[in-house]
Amino acid sequence: MPNPLNGAQFVLAAHRISQLPADRGAEVAFAGRSNAGKSSALNALTGHKGLARTSKTPGRTQQMVAFSLPPLAQGDGNAPLDARLIDLPGYGYAKVPEELRAHWKQEIDAYLHQRRSLRGVVLIADIRHPLKEFDRMMLDFCFETNLPCHLLLTKADKLSRNQATQALAAVRREFGEGVQASAQVFSSADGTGVEPAREAVVALLRRPRE
Template sequence: MSSNPLQRAQFVLAAHKVAQLPADEGAEVAFAGRSNAGKSSALNALTGQRALARTSKTPGRTQQMVVFTLDERTRLVDLPGYGYAKVPESLRAHWRKEIDAYLNQRESLRGVVLIADIRHELKEFDRQMLHFCSASGLQCHLLLTKSDKLSRGQAAAAVERARTLCRQEGWPASVQSFSSSAGAGLEQARETIMAMFDDAD
């Protein structure tokens, strides 16, 4: 089995505002997704560290921008889970503003890993993120999680539906199925993420 380049990830800080993030240099890949899409579990599986990102049975646990370094020049940024109804509207408005600022202003941002539940159609937030990445020239990799909840045929059909939608909308995103619990799709996802950093050179 090949070594995991994401295993070097180390927690650096959690920021409530873009201004609190590390210096805007080097390269970053951001992880985005709705609150119940399995984002923290995916990060833990990708890095091979069970406790890197805090997981919870309560959606919306990630309420800060959490930064992990791979080395002095490369970082992973876990964006707040989006869309959880029990979060107060004032906080949701704050995070909409900060996520928007991060995506628009962060010069070191090289790509976005968009995490969505494979069992459901893409939500408005997912579509907005795909559109934004396309319009901004940012790489976007759509990670359809929880593929172990479907049969192989159902998972393949869901991936094809997402790819068809991206083609129809003109979104140049890559798409794959993924399962944190079963370890399915790990190598493909890791290679795609590292390619985003490589393209930054």
């Protein structure tokens, strides 16, 4: 089956939301702590090994990075979608000044509230650890704003299948009633969950904004 995310291309890196591509079409944002494997997940989903930088130094993504996608077919005679992926700055271990952290908190908050082309969030979290404060904040935000969220529990190759299943069940139990969130196990290293995750991203892109 062809990968609809294949052909993703770097467009720009923005320090402010005003520098992002025009607010039309549809985009999905990727968010997560600096060491959760966000760049590796983006590379695996798009089938482009060098699309998003990976580094042994967490927190290298310190700007909002926009990637264009090939026009996304919608069916039913509708015109193909102008689609994008947005890689939000990694949160957590980045060794950046407090002033810059405050800037990114403000910009990400503004992006999530104001960006009309935003269709959903893919939240990246390490399956080996309980959800962190940032993860819970993002889930709460998505609930409050009626924004769908798909949670990728990364690095599943580090656990046994039984451990991964238990971790996934524990996370799903944390979702409150009415939360438009889904979750799955994922590993960019061995390909676990890559195809379902692609399908989830495409479904978010095709979803009308409420």
